[in-house]
Amino acid sequence: ASESVSIALCKDQYASIIKPGLIISTGEAATLIDENLRSISFASNGTADALITVDGGTTYLSIPTGTTINFDAGAISNYYPIDAFGYDTATNAGASLIVTYNVL
Numbered sequence: 001a002s003e004s005v006s007i008a009l010c011k012d013q014y015a016s017i018i019k020p021g022l023i024i025s026t027g028e029a030a031t032l033i034d035e036n037l038r039s040i041s042f043a044s045n046g047t048a049d050a051l052i053t054v055d056g057g058t059t060y061l062s063i064p065t066g067t068t069i070n071f072d073a074g075a076i077s078n079y080y081p082i083d084a085f086g087y088d089t090a091t092n093a094g095a096s097l098i099v100t101y102n103v104l
Helices: none
Strands: 019-026 037-044 050-053 061-063 068-072 086-088 096-103
Touching: 037 050, 050 096
Parallel strands: none
Antiparallel strands: 019 096, 037 068, 037 096, 050 061, 050 086
8 A cells, every 4th residue: 555645745844933113204304214124115105205215325216205115134044134125205285194114
């Protein structure tokens, strides 16, 4: 008689606890996020364009109201460096952002 045996070919060896973050920003001066981020999303929900940076504050990009932008570092060992991302909701009156992110 033949027998079948179940085996696990791969076990979750690299499980990590990921901490979520939430920022709701209105009228806030330029701020960098001082965490190694796994992922981040910016949702512009004000009456004016919000500003974000993806290069540590060297340049800021205008995000129109109603726009959502997502970044994901990919594999579990990947992350974005501290202060890579930031936002500014003070320059344009009426700008507002909802920022969600994950850190290790």
